Amino acid sequence: MAETTELLTFLGEATSPFHAVEAMIRRLRAAGFTALEQFDGAHMTPGQGYFTVRQGSSLIAMRAGSDASEAGLRLVGTHTDSPNLSIKPNPVKGRDGCVQLGVDVYGGALLNPWFDRDLGIAGRVTLLAADGELQSVLFDSKRPVAVVPSLAIHLDREANTQRTVNAQKDVVPLVMLGEPQQFDFRQWLAEALAQEDAGYQGARVMDYELSLYDTQPPALVGIEEDFVTSARLDNLLSCYAGLTALINADDSHGSVLVATDHEEVGSASSVGAQGPMLMDALTAIAPNAAANQQLRARSWMLSVDNAHAVHPNYADRHDDQHSPRLGAGPVIKINRNQRYATNSEGAARLRLLAERAGVNVQSFVMRSDLACGSTIGPITATETGITTTDIGVPTLGMHSVRELACAADVPQIVLLLESFYRRLA
Numbered sequence: 485m486a487e488t489t490e491l492l493t494f495l496g497e498a499t500s501p502f503h504a505v506e507a508m509i510r511r512l513r514a515a516g517f518t519a520l521e522q523f524d525g526a527h528m529t530p531g532q533g534y535f536t537v538r539q540g541s542s543l544i545a546m547r548a549g550s551d552a553s554e555a556g557l558r559l560v561g562t563h564t565d566s567p568n569l570s571i572k573p574n575p576v577k578g579r580d581g582c583v584q585l586g587v588d589v590y591g592g593a594l595l596n597p598w599f600d601r602d603l604g605i606a607g608r609v610t611l612l613a614a615d616g617e618l619q620s621v622l623f624d625s626k627r628p629v630a631v632v633p634s635l636a637i638h639l640d641r642e643a644n645t646q647r648t649v650n651a652q653k654d655v656v657p658l659v660m661l662g663e664p665q666q667f668d669f670r671q672w673l674a675e676a677l678a679q680e681d682a683g684y685q686g687a688r689v690m691d692y693e694l695s696l697y698d699t700q701p702p703a704l705v706g707i708e709e710d711f712v713t714s715a716r717l718d719n720l721l722s723c724y725a726g727l728t729a730l731i732n733a734d735d736s737h738g739s740v741l742v743a744t745d746h747e748e749v750g751s752a753s754s755v756g757a758q759g760p761m762l763m764d765a766l767t768a769i770a771p772n773a774a775a776n777q778q779l780r781a782r783s784w785m786l787s788v789d790n791a792h793a794v795h796p797n798y799a800d801r802h803d804d805q806h807s808p809r810l811g812a813g814p815v816i817k818i819n820r821n822q823r824y825a826t827n828s829e830g831a832a833r834l835r836l837l838a839e840r841a842g843v844n845v846q847s848f849v850m851r852s853d854l855a856c857g858s859t860i861g862p863i864t865a866t867e868t869g870i871t872t873t874d875i876g877v878p879t880l881g882m883h884s885v886r887e888l889a890c891a892a893d894v895p896q897i898v899l900l901l902e903s904f905y906r907r908l909a
Contacts (some may be wrong), residue, residue: 486897487728488704488712494724494756495714496628496704499606499624500695501541501564501745504720506622507538508727508743514544515731519589525769531735536765540620541565542606544765545730547905549738552672556782557769558741558905560726561757562789563747566716567591567883568695569598569655571605571669572614577615577656578664584656585630591697591748595649595852597885598696602628603657607675607694614686621684623677630657650862657696667704671860681727698885710811710891717887719747721877721894722788724759729901739905740765743820747789747860757860777869784833785872787825787861788897790889793878794837808878811890813844814897817859817874823850833909843896843904846878874901 494511498504509519512712517533528534529549535545541564549555569587575818578584587593606624613619632655637643649655660667670689675685702714712721733739746756753759770776791814794807808815814833817824831847838845851855865872876898903909 485891485895487898487903488891490728491712491724491894492702492704492714495716495720498610498716498723499604501699502608502693503606503624504564504716504723505537505743507544507545508545508723509535511727511731514766517545523765523768525771528769532667533730536678538755543743544714544761545727545741546741546765547730547733547735547770547851549735549736549901551831554782555737555907556784556905557738557740559742559783559785560729560901560904561742561744561785561787561864561872562722563719563727563745563751563757563860564723564743564867565591565745565748566718566720567593567748568697569593569657571692571694571696575689576618576664576667578658581661581663582658583660583662583664583667584658586698587655587657589651589655592883594881594884595651595655597881598655599632599634601631602699602770603632603696604628604699604777605630606697607692609677609692609694610690611674611677611687612690613684618690618909623673623676623694625676625737625814630659630696632657671714676846683801692747693747697841700886704891705888712889712894713886714902715886717879717889718790718882719788721790721879721889722897724898725877725894725901726788728898729905733905737905737907738751740863742785744860751860751863758867762864766868780868780870783870784830785861785864785868785870786834786900787859787864787872787874789817789859789861789874789876789889790879791817791876792882793880793889795880801851801854803849803851806847808846808848810878810880811892812846812878813893814838814875814900815846815848815878817876819850819856821856822862823856823858824874825859825865825872826874827871830871834873834875837903837909838900841899843900845875845900845905851885
């Protein structure tokens with residue numbers, strides 16, 4: 485399956501939200517999309533692709549249509565961030581001959597799987613260049629430079645039954661031997677960047693947004709390679725599917741991909757789903773207030789974010805009638821308390837779309853006695869008034885350092901989104 489192979493390549497490139505956006509830009513440019521500082525509805529050619537980027541970690545791409553005001557837009561919403569260990573501004577610490585880096589836990593990370601992994605460092609670094617100008621660049625160590633060692637079971641005999649994880653003192657990556665006062669992390673970053681590009685010689689690191697990531701490559705796993713395993717499947721799988729569908733979209737309609745940052749921490753930022761980025765783009769497309777309101781009223785968004793597949797070891801954590809299976813197709817996510825934005829009309833419309841596209845869909849409702857997570861769906865619907873339906877690919881190990889989906893579900897979600905853009909329903 486070509487889509488699955490290409491997904492693995494994309495996941496390997498997208499080691500941070502900044503790298504994810506850069507990987508998307510490369511694919512958009514290769515497909516003929518043009519970069520804009522801001523969309524301009526009066527000067528966009530029907531059928532042509534455009535994209536705009538904000539703060540390096542959020543992106544909106546659009547294939548312009550000739551009928552946007554009459555037919556509305558079809559939008560796919562995703563997010564570029566994933567739970568991780570984020571390096572603190574003054575990170576260097578350690579003792580007993582070991583140098584370590586202090587980290588914050590970003591988002592709702594499942595911490596236990598981060599132990600004993602080969603970890604790289606990736607993100608954005610802001611430099612003071614030799615000419616006195618500030619410049620932001622991407623950084624990726626591209627090799628393992630850190631590890632969080634477990635405490636041996638001989639020193640914690642109840643580790644398999646009683647161990648808890650303290651994010652401040654237990655999750656502190658080890659990076660080298662030596663004394664902490666002898667290691668300058670920012671100087672190490674500057675030297676690593678200069679080795680990568682001589683143009684950074686003499687630059688000083690002023691600040692950074694860096695996180696750790698698992699360097700084990702994405703893979704097809706299983707006796708018959710049924711599974712995709714990788715870091716950041718939530719939600720880069722959706723970013724990839726939306727991007728692929730947009731590139732293949734029909735030229736006659738207005739189709740949009742929205743990939744925002746900070747979903748894992750609530751989306752309340754200038755480049756998160758609760759920020760002004762999407763509304764600014766919609767206003768640029770339709771500046772007249774009445775036309776803009778009409779455009780949004782006639783539009784439909786799919787909020788695409790991974791769903792909880794039923795776990796064969798923990799089937800009782802699902803509602804018996806709403807237990808999505810790996811390999812059985814995309815999932816419609818429903819919560820009457822508006823943790824998901826799906827309503828009955830949106831679900832019915834999506835079922836019809838899937839039927840016409842030849843894609844099987846499933847339903848997910850959280851157990852009534854468990855708290856339900858959320859997505860950008862309710863936030864986007866609130867901010868824009870656009871009818872929104874929540875869907876996603878069934879996944880195991882969500883928010884772990886390495887997650888799992890079914891390889892067969894990848895082309896299915898791509899086909900569903902392509903059919904959505906082509907307005908089969």
